[in-house]
Amino acid sequence: MDPMPTNPPFALLLDVDGPIASPVTRDVSPEIIAMFLELSASGIPIVFNTGRSDDFIKHEVMEPMIAAGMPPTLSIHAICEKGATWFTFDSKRAGEVHVDHKLAVPGNFSDGIRQLVTSSFSDCMFFDETKLAMVSVEQNLDTSDTDYRRAQTEFDAAALEEMARLGLGVRRHDIARPDTNGDTNFRIDPTIISTDIESMALGKDLGAKRALGMLAADGIVPDSWFTVGDSRTDYAMADWLAVNGHEVSHVDVRPGDGIPSGKTYPVLTATDLGLAEEVIHDHAGLAFLRHWRGLLGASLS
Template identity: 55%
Template structure:
């Protein structure tokens, strides 16, 4: 098994050859990593102004992510998120970087913008504009190709519009692909490949489990 994280910036392999934990060493594309001093400033900002509402995700290696605490509700989080995002943008601009706030569309990497602020329903991710779920898909196929012949048909699963980029990339590369949207409330776009949503109305983990169980039944 292989893990591709942070929209393609981090990847690793899993298997018995790696000892008791089963996890091999992490690979990080340092050219896509946020500046360390910026990450430190954001962690300090969270501790001083937002500690009752969000936490700084120290597991991230390339991105900077600030995530909602489960102790506050969605409405409260979404009300304060723009305040935090504006402060993060100011911190980047102070360093002379080009930055955009972006929800689900990747800017042209050839422009002046270097970093993007990507708010989600539970977090704000601050990252290189070169990161994306399409890059993650490409990394995944690179890892899998070292294991043997690649499948011709794929299923991608996601809970946001940006996750469609995985299927977009696979389709453009000539593979048969279907995308499973486990949170279609954002709207299901028109694509050149099939899109599945739960027939029962399930969302999130429950929808993912429903599809996995169905596929298991098919192969069994």
């Protein structure tokens, strides 16, 4: 029997690093976990749309939610590695992790980057062994932001050369190294704590598409969406939803990089909640979760 359709007033599509997980400690606060449980128990779908691996979501989100008393009737969807992998978890376990192998970086390139990090950059970053499709390196917790930025620039340049040497067309922002066919099928995407090397087909827009399909399979069609992120690439979630006819608002928890112009949907920041501009990252994320829980409570009273 097909699941009974439901129409919650809104759904949440959440980036993880920044809005949910602290970029300093890389973990998720108990207050945010509690908000997830309250909102979910009230019928609000929560879907994670992240560049992180399934392993990270399992340890930093799923296990704390289960430990905090996740109801047995609740299930949560997670789209990881910018749409390359996805899975669902409930109060007992994680379901099968699906991997789109067509969007994976070739294994021989992964080996080269692992060796590059070990030999030249291990004092500032580490190779993320949990990724199944992307290749990622991440800032060591004990490395200063200044030292990491310097090392990241050098690493990104070396990774670009390694991909070109292997004949893989690659782009990093405005620098392109096409393959012999003139194609650039991969990109180097630096963030504030990591660098991801990935298929050009990956992105938060692909994650949004997968999220919609996963909820539809549950019979859930939200009346509207809130997307939440901390980088300009996270706007792709809201862009895709808006273009495909869904009502959406985007929350930017790190607007200091500049809010893109010309968006057809509302863009919200911590200042819209009456908070100071300095309230960013997971502090802003928690504030919005509390705000939405308050709105939902008012509508139910």
